[in-house]
Amino acid sequence: MADSLLGFFTLMDNQDGTIVRDPPNFDLDLYIQNYKGRTRFDRLFLIGRSSVPLCVDALKAAIAEAKRGRDTHRYREVVECLRVAAPSESEASFDQAWLEAQDAANQVETNRLLTELKGYKNNLIKESIRMGNEDLGKHLESIGDLNSAAETYSKMRPDVSTPKQFLDVGKHLVRVSIQRREWGMVSAHLSKMGGAQHAEEEKAVQPYLKIAHGIALLGQEKYKEAALSFLSADCSISASTYSELASQSDVAIYGGLLALASMDRNELQANVLDNAHFRTFLEQAPHIRRAVAQFVSGRYSACIAILESYRPDYLLDIHLQKHTARIYAQIRSKCIIQYLIPFSCVSLDTMNKAFGGPDQGVEDELADMIQSGALEARINTIDKLVTTKAANPRAQMQDSALRAAENYERQALDRLRRMGLAAADLELKGGKKLGGLGNQGDFMIEETLG
Template identity: 80%
Template structure:
């Protein structure tokens, strides 16, 4: 590795950043074409900061993307990283003329929009005021002042007159909140966005909302809820409706990975493999379909092998990067637990062949799972065996008998109460139709039965 690159990634590691040394499977130019808006720069910048093989290419692309926009702060950040990683590149030198011209233009545009908005407010024309706030919000977002952009978009709400305008405001606020990674605000704005009749009738808005919820819930580590959001997206909706958030391939990857981490075999079969809508998304990421199929078929080591081969790609994803270790750990633990279910005893050598990883003992991993309560088993270090704990059939039978007796007793008491009420010619209002009575009326039943 080049000395400058080595020094750059040493610095990244010292700052607790993620460094991906293995080459990913993605083609950077084709990959970034799937997105629009400010997320393009965010993704290029993350790849440049994290991927050793793609560092220079991604940072140069990020600089070019920044110069196509108005955000001079982003441009400075990308150039500064490239100066450390590859100081000999032409793009590693600041384009001072562009910087000065763009900053002057940004300032002039801000003043112009503020002056126009002030005039609209003086004239008290609601539509003009709404459009003035929207123009100001878009401008502030484009130059990177997300706080001012969110404030401007919020001020559009009092002047909204149509459902379409309401949806536009919601999307603006969702987009800005996602950029700021304020996941609670994302879900709050999406809740308002999906609460209108217009949204319920618009499948494009529904899909946008479900993908937005998925991203926000992923950010909050609510993996199963996030998976359900992605799994409910409609593939018939054009990607242009939501590619400022994610691409169709992202929807397949996010939905499939999170489902693997949070659902059992039956749920995976019905919610993923037999989901006709999501199957269309899976065509964009066939390896995810193969991984889910391998898990459902009981070929756990093959499932893990597929996912491990794509780990570098997922570590370069804007929303997945922070969660890859946790998601992969949950999937791996599920595979190990499912693998052991049919057996009462398995040798450590067999487990090592199925789930072993270079530089890590499977015995230590199993011990950690047992201590965490993820696996009910015992390890015999002398005989090199893993013995699963099986429940006592006699205890299970006794517990089942007790539950049945308690259920029968409750049903018998309910029937006696109904008989008592009928005999007293009483009618109980507000109670359940079948079984169960309101506590405040129990004294009537007791007196009747007495």
């Protein structure tokens, strides 16, 4: 078993896969119960290909999930992985009878739905055509033909007649686009759904729109916009309405992590800790609240320690895995910068105690931050000191006084011009901009008729 697992993860590593050797903080069975739909298989399969401790259990659970559905391609793919990772497991052999029966049933169902849809089109009944396209789209999605499913769902639009039907079409297209990782299309479909909201539908669909939009923005690496989208989701709506996308714990983790990576302390306090709507989500992931609170309180090493203890979990998340390294790097960079602000000089030993790891110091990281311009400081390698560039209070005062004098002079000239215009019996009317009037607006000069 050990040799097989080693060979499997060597293969995954050669394919640039993410390998997580530390056990996560969640129970696999309890974790997967938070989701419904095709995302259940996707998450199990990702954990099986990434987590060394959970590999076999996750792949076996993914095989069981695949056999509860109709997608034979998924079943073949996960069984091939288990055959490499644990060939002695009974699930590592193909269930050929199930495969043949399911492929035949899929073809029969596809032909039946196509025939029914053709009949509906001949009868020109809009509601029947809409329902026929929806049934066919769901079937095509269930067997893994996502391209055809998206085309079929799109054909429903001309035949919708109620706001709910319009939103259902949007949800179908958003779901398929997320599975295909087409983040731009997700945003496009969501914008159409948002523009067509009605008062009675708005509250029920709000968390779905916000969470799906957040996932799309995360996929496009727009971290602050994604954080704001997650943070504005309505927690009062049942989690079952968006469980095909994420769980309540996921929303708290996505929103909190991305906020830590992209917001300053005041924004974190206002948008995360003091956000009444987001508090219910944070209750499902209390470690995120603790991490944000530690950052806001200036306990940066404690914040990083909390996040590091949950890094394996985030590396096994279907939406966070590719972004975890960058998000953590941004959070560490912010913590180091904030830590250095009150000091003009800090010893490297102190920095290593606060931010260094057991086998790695912080000196190289500081050098990279200084080179990139993220940190204005110098490293004294002889005395082992980090010296920040202190601001010159006298120069700051002189610059402030100069700007105030320039602003006063500009305002005085504007007033003198206006007084001159009034003395010359000229009237100011809205229109062409008069040069030199600064912030006074756009005007045109017209001689007053006596």
